[in-house]
Amino acid sequence: MGIEVVVEGLTKSFGKQNIWQDVSLTLPAGEVSVMLGPSGTGKTVFLKSVIGLLKPEHGRVLIDGVDMVNSSEREIYETRKVFGLMFQDGALFGSMSLFDNIAFPLREHTRKKETEIRRIVMERMEMVGLVGAEGKLPGEISGGMRKRAGLARALVLDPQIILCDEPDSGLDPVRTAYLSQLLIDLNAQIDATMLIVTHNLDIAATVPDNMGMLFRRRLVTFGPREALLTSEEPVVAQFLGGRREGPIGMSEEKDAATLARELGAGPPPAPRPLVPQLEPSPGLPERRAVARRRERVLAMWHQLPEATRAAIRQSEAAAGGGVGGVAR
Numbered sequence: 001m002g003i004e005v006v007v008e009g010l011t012k013s014f015g016k017q018n019i020w021q022d023v024s025l026t027l028p029a030g031e032v033s034v035m036l037g038p039s040g041t042g043k044t045v046f047l048k049s050v051i052g053l054l055k056p057e058h059g060r061v062l063i064d065g066v067d068m069v070n071s072s073e074r075e076i077y078e079t080r081k082v083f084g085l086m087f088q089d090g091a092l093f094g095s096m097s098l099f100d101n102i103a104f105p106l107r108e109h110t111r112k113k114e115t116e117i118r119r120i121v122m123e124r125m126e127m128v129g130l131v132g133a134e135g136k137l138p139g140e141i142s143g144g145m146r147k148r149a150g151l152a153r154a155l156v157l158d159p160q161i162i163l164c165d166e167p168d169s170g171l172d173p174v175r176t177a178y179l180s181q182l183l184i185d186l187n188a189q190i191d192a193t194m195l196i197v198t199h200n201l202d203i204a205a206t207v208p209d210n211m212g213m214l215f216r217r218r219l220v221t222f223g224p225r226e227a228l229l230t231s232e233e234p235v236v237a238q239f240l241g242g243r244r245e246g247p248i249g250m251s252e253e254k255d256a257a258t259l260a261r262e263l264g265a266g267p268p269p270a271p272r273p274l275v276p277q278l279e280p281s282p283g284l285p286e287r288r289a290v291a292r293r294r295e296r297v298l299a300m301w302h303q304l305p306e307a308t309r310a311a312i313r314q315s316e317a318a319a320g321g322g323v324g325g326v327a328r
């Protein structure tokens with residue numbers, strides 16, 4: 001099963017520029033979480049801080065008891081092996097075939113024999129639908145295939161935590177829908193903890209168990225997907241509605257006068273209707289995260305707003321389940 005990621009009071013600046021401060025959240029073990037936020041709010045900086053590639057000035061990131069901010073470089077390097085990373089462009093080596101790209105972490109970090117490496121690489125290529133493309137160079141395939149190759153490479157060391165930085169960037173809506181399904185299928189197959197950074201509203205609406213949002217140097221919120229999808233927090237509602245009206249402006253923050261004018265212009269548009277979360281493809285096991293999340297949500301049931309509870313009941317009904325006697 002995936003490992004829980006505990007982030008406590010994280011603050012990161014570059015020189016005088018503060019990126020975000022006092023960010024605290026827990027990525028529940030084996031669940032899929034999405035981090036949203038307008039461009040430039042520091043989502044990539046957050047991912048890099050979680051794996052210890054960037055050093056926040058304050059706070060901790062705990063992975064199985066190891067603090068990825070303050071531990072020794074050796075300990076951080078060792079712990080990084082539980083992560084699989086998928087970068088925006090796939091981050092493949094241009095002169096290597098897809099096979100060699102995907103095999104790279106195995107050759108670099110393990111002493112496995114070539115026959116074993118071939119078995120693992122082919123298994124992962126099959127998971128992401130790339131069988132037959134082993135010999136191709138990254139420059140000879142489409143952007144979507146490069147992303148899937150990046151995902152296959154992220155999977156070869158059997159990660160317990162997977163971080164994906166804008167896996168949808170540059171993909172058309174159909175390929176994005178396939179990718180969303182692939183992420184859910186992966187979670188069903190390997191039960192890893194997953195954090196996906198994205199701007200994509202369809203991924204946000206259909207993939208995660210939990211969502212968070214960074215804005216104005218703060219974590220605005222983090223919680224069950226239904227809490228964000230029904231949120232009346234102006235910045236969350238604006239972002240998830242893909243609207244111009246709201247606190248987010250072209251260069252991140254809108255000035256107060258414009259905001260006041262908008263507020264006087266009438267009630268905000270209604271939120272998008274809730275769509276069901278994706279289920280694993282037929283033939284795959286159920287996601288074990290679903291039952292664990294149900295337990296967690298029940299434990300916080302009485303602190304959730306009524307709109308969130310109604311949305312959770314709706315999600316559960318669509319999935320053919322039920323949140324049990326407590327959740328009425």
Ligand SMILES: Nc1ncnc2c1ncn2[C@@H]1O[C@H](COP(=O)(O)OP(=O)(O)OP(=O)(O)O)[C@@H](O)[C@H]1O
Nearest residue numbers: 014019037038039040041042043044045046166199
């Ligand atoms: N190594 C660095 N040195 C200095 N500033 C940096 C560094 N890395 C990132 N930044 C700054 O941190 C801010 C946040 O960048 P980041 O890439 O994390 O944003 P983002 O939310 O991922 O944006 P996008 O959605 O556009 O990819 C930006 O202003 C960026 O210029």
